[in-house]
Amino acid sequence: MVKALATAKRARELRRAYVLMRRRFGHLHWWPGETPFEVCVGAILTQNTAWSNVERAIANLKAAGALEADKLYALPESQLAALIRPAGYFNVKARRLRAFLRVLVEEFGGDLARLFAGDTATVRGRLLDISGIGPETADSMLLYAGSHHSFVVDAYTRRIFSRHGWAPEDATYEELQRRCVSALSRTPLRARLDYWQDYHAQLVRTGNRFCRNREPRCAECPLRPLLPPKSRLFSALPFPMYQRASIK
Numbered sequence: 001m002v003k004a005l006a007t008a009k010r011a012r013e014l015r016r017a018y019v020l021m022r023r024r025f026g027h028l029h030w031w032p033g034e035t036p037f038e039v040c041v042g043a044i045l046t047q048n049t050a051w052s053n054v055e056r057a058i059a060n061l062k063a064a065g066a067l068e069a070d071k072l073y074a075l076p077e078s079q080l081a082a083l084i085r086p087a088g089y090f091n092v093k094a095r096r097l098r099a100f101l102r103v104l105v106e107e108f109g110g111d112l113a114r115l116f117a118g119d120t121a122t123v124r125g126r127l128l129d130i131s132g133i134g135p136e137t138a139d140s141m142l143l144y145a146g147s148h149h150s151f152v153v154d155a156y157t158r159r160i161f162s163r164h165g166w167a168p169e170d171a172t173y174e175e176l177q178r179r180c181v182s183a184l185s186r187t188p189l190r191a192r193l194d195y196w197q198d199y200h201a202q203l204v205r206t207g208n209r210f211c212r213n214r215e216p217r218c219a220e221c222p223l224r225p226l227l228p229p230k231s232r233l234f235s236a237l238p239f240p241m242y243q244r245a246s247i248k
């Protein structure tokens with residue numbers, strides 16, 4: 001009974017969080033790719049780097065006329081690595097991109113619609129079998145390029161959820177995802193894809209602008225009304241007094 005009440009409260013707060021973030025930022029129209037293929041490439045390039053670096057790498061690929069599956073796959077790995085250099089870890093990411101392209105081109109004829117065909121669990125498994133594609137990358141591809149209902153969890157989600165008491169700090173990816181899915185599935189299916197896409201984007205924006213690792217800016221953050229009461233009390237204090245008093 002107590003657990004059910006806590007789950008219902010968390011679900012209400014998670015739905016309210018979207019209202020608050022959306023009110024502040026408007027609809028964010030994420031992911032900024034011109035094609036589903038560009039979204040998939042961006043999902044691999046964005047691992048461990050800021051989006052502005054990904055944009056520079058993608059601009060290089062476009063300038064080289066290589067942002068198509070066959071053309072990208074035909075590039076030697078060293079040339080691919082040079083083009084995506086601005087995204088950082090470029091040798092690793094070139095290898096990961098090629099692993100993805102190998103499956104896409106050799107097993108699915110370069111056709112993303114074929115790669116994404118099937119139920120979400122099957123397609124997710126297909127992506128996770130590719131070397132270098134973990135849950136966050138797979139879910140980003142599924143949600144933003146494949147129109148699959150697969151909620152994306154990232155480091156910002158983890159931090160915000162932990163600070164608000166919506167999940168333990170050491171919750172697994174799957175646990176965080178389950179909590180989001182169970183709280184955010186009331187929206188009718190036809191609107192849910194957009195809702196989940198924008199929800200993740202709003203968490204990223206909130207995390208990036210306010211929920212910083214070392215210096216959270218709670219006083220200005222749209223999610224401040226949803227802080228646990230003790231944290232809310234302290235959130236107007238200057239950092240690090242605030243951190244010592246509330247956020248672990």
Ligand code: SF4
Nearest residue numbers: 163210211218221224
């Ligand atoms: S900055 Fe503060 S109010 Fe905003 S999400 Fe982080 S912990 Fe919550």
